[in-house]
Amino acid sequence: MKVYQTNEIRNIVLIGGTKTGKTTLAEAMVFEGGLITRRGTVDDKNTISDYRPIELERQASVSASLLYTLCDNKKINIVDAPGFDDFIGEVIGGLRVADTAIMVVNAQNGVEVGTEITWRWAARADKPVIFAMNQLDLEHANYDETLRNLKARFGANVTAIQYPVNAGTGFNSFIDLLKMKMYKYPAGGGKPEISDIPADEKDKAEEMQATLIEELASKDEKLMEEFFEKGTLSEEQINKAMKIGLISRSMFPVLCIGAKHNMGVGRLLEFIAGAVPAPNEMPGAKTTEGKQLNFKASDPTALFIFKTSIEAHIGEISFFKVYSGEIVEAQDMINPSRNHTKERISQLFVVNGKNRDKVEKFMPGDIGATIKLKNVHTGNTLNSIKNPDDIIEPTIYPEPKFRVAVKAKNAADDEKLGAAINELARMDPTLVFEYSRELKQLILQGQGELQLNFTKWIIENLEKISIDYLAPRIPYRETITKTAKACI
Numbered sequence: 255m256k257v258y259q260t261n262e263i264r265n266i267v268l269i270g271g272t273k274t275g276k277t278t279l280a281e282a283m284v285f286e287g288g289l290i291t292r293r294g295t296v297d298d299k300n301t302i303s304d305y306r307p308i309e310l311e312r313q314a315s316v317s318a319s320l321l322y323t324l325c326d327n328k329k330i331n332i333v334d335a336p337g338f339d340d341f342i343g344e345v346i347g348g349l350r351v352a353d354t355a356i357m358v359v360n361a362q363n364g365v366e367v368g369t370e371i372t373w374r375w376a377a378r379a380d381k382p383v384i385f386a387m388n389q390l391d392l393e394h395a396n397y398d399e400t401l402r403n404l405k406a407r408f409g410a411n412v413t414a415i416q417y418p419v420n421a422g423t424g425f426n427s428f429i430d431l432l433k434m435k436m437y438k439y440p441a442g443g444g445k446p447e448i449s450d451i452p453a454d455e456k457d458k459a460e461e462m463q464a465t466l467i468e469e470l471a472s473k474d475e476k477l478m479e480e481f482f483e484k485g486t487l488s489e490e491q492i493n494k495a496m497k498i499g500l501i502s503r504s505m506f507p508v509l510c511i512g513a514k515h516n517m518g519v520g521r522l523l524e525f526i527a528g529a530v531p532a533p534n535e536m537p538g539a540k541t542t543e544g545k546q547l548n549f550k551a552s553d554p555t556a557l558f559i560f561k562t563s564i565e566a567h568i569g570e571i572s573f574f575k576v577y578s579g580e581i582v583e584a585q586d587m588i589n590p591s592r593n594h595t596k597e598r599i600s601q602l603f604v605v606n607g608k609n610r611d612k613v614e615k616f617m618p619g620d621i622g623a624t625i626k627l628k629n630v631h632t633g634n635t636l637n638s639i640k641n642p643d644d645i646i647e648p649t650i651y652p653e654p655k656f657r658v659a660v661k662a663k664n665a666a667d668d669e670k671l672g673a674a675i676n677e678l679a680r681m682d683p684t685l686v687f688e689y690s691r692e693l694k695q696l697i698l699q700g701q702g703e704l705q706l707n708f709t710k711w712i713i714e715n716l717e718k719i720s721i722d723y724l725a726p727r728i729p730y731r732e733t734i735t736k737t738a739k740a741c742i
């Protein structure tokens with residue numbers, strides 16, 4: 255595979271409420287880029303992103319997947335995050351390394367609890383947000399109402415750059431206000447027919463475009479001058495202004511999608527390739543000592559491990575983003591957070607959900623994976639030997655909300671269970687594990703019941719230890735309930 259340079263890389267994370275179509279959209283993006291020849295569906299349990307048995311059983315994502323696609327000579331790395339709030343740690347990890355969040359919204363339901371929660375995390379991470387209004391083919395899909403809803407919740411900077419001509423059953427066309435063209439998709443989706451805007455949509459499209467272009471021009475003084483002179487902006491100028499608006503979070507564009515039928519997906523990719531920031535157009539990482547890492551290829555290498563998972567037949571996989579320098583196979587690295595442990599990067603992979611391909615090198619800003627590291631926790635920094643001490647600022651995760659006591663079914667497994675849970679907690683920072691001397695129980699805490707069920711599934715299926723979850727014991731403490739007089 256070609257080695258992509260920093261300016262040829264785009265990093266996005268798909269976030270939003272449950273079942274808004276993030277995984278379906280990810281599959282369509284990878285398909286559009288020609289990296290898979292058949293589009294799987296969540297309903298047929300054959301997407302490349304939702305592949306863990308528990309995801310197939312529940313038909314929902316429980317763990318973020320890394321994928322990538324190609325468009326206009328750009329490599330677009332995609333983190334497909336789960337929508338369920340229990341897995342918010344996966345959203346936070348994804349937001350940490352992505353340069354832009356794609357907020358997927360169900361056009362029938364509008365803003366949902368998950369939309370609000372993930373919006374807040376995107377704002378906290380100070381990342382650009384693009385709205386992908388999906389499921390426009392649902393019977394009660396209502397674009398105008400959902401757009402009003404988005405503006406009411408997230409501000410007037412939420413701006414339509416496309417609108418559907420026929421939302422609801424039979425949806426197949428939208429008007430693109432940047433291209434001033436109509437995109438019409440064949441039944442079953444695929445390549446659109448791109449044509450002039452029909453006469454009965456012209457007035458509406460022109461009015462919406464005028465507002466949009468004026469708003470874009472306001473992002474940059476020079477563009478504003480040019481806009482007043484010529485009355486319009488070129489595509490290149492539009493992309494430049496859009497990028498300024500995205501980075502400063504003063505423009506949140508809304509695009510039209512029908513992910514299930516692959517409608518609008520190719521155009522979304524083109525928009526990402528042209529208008530969203532490359533990694534080095536966003537602030538780099540800061541170290542705990544205040545040093546700035548700036549995605550320079552000639553600097554010493556620094557990798558940030560944003561996710562660790564255990565995969566059947568492979569073991570532990572570490573997912574990283576390169577914040578400075580280059581990383582090549584067989585490179586020796588140092589982990590300053592684990593007593594300066596030495597780690598050898600034996601193999602490097604580009605990952606597309608359940609598929610992996612070996613590569614020799616990653617440039618700064620890129621996201622990839624490696625295996626067989628000895629002692630690396632999620633959130634650790636791996637440095638080249640030239641800069642062994644830099645620690646990239648850690649990600650802040652929420653406090654646990656839910657707790658259970660854990661017991662091995664077979665007492666002989668107790669020690670193995672302790673080791674396994676410790677390992678899981680170091681991979682997932684939202685899991686907290688302790689032995690309570692007071693309760694004499696192993697206590698596991700997390701974000702919710704579903705997350706702890708997923709943890710149980712890993713312990714039983716991948717670690718091969720049968721366990722029970724019990725209610726934590728109530729601590730017995732003597733309480734003074736009435737006053738008494740003592741005779742001295």
Ligand SMILES: Nc1nc2c(ncn2[C@@H]2O[C@H](COP(=O)(O)OP(=O)(O)OP(=O)(O)O)[C@@H](O)[C@H]2O)c(=O)[nH]1
Nearest residue numbers: 272273274275276277278314315337389512513514
């Ligand atoms: N009609 C219609 N259904 C869709 C569309 N996109 C997704 N779906 C369906 O919506 C359901 C949820 O899709 P997913 O892709 O799993 O949604 P998700 O956001 O990844 O879900 P979680 O990861 O569990 O939060 C599935 O049954 C999809 O087939 C769409 O554009 N139109």
Ligand SMILES: [Mg+2]
Nearest residue numbers: 276277314315
């Ligand atoms: Mg999903």
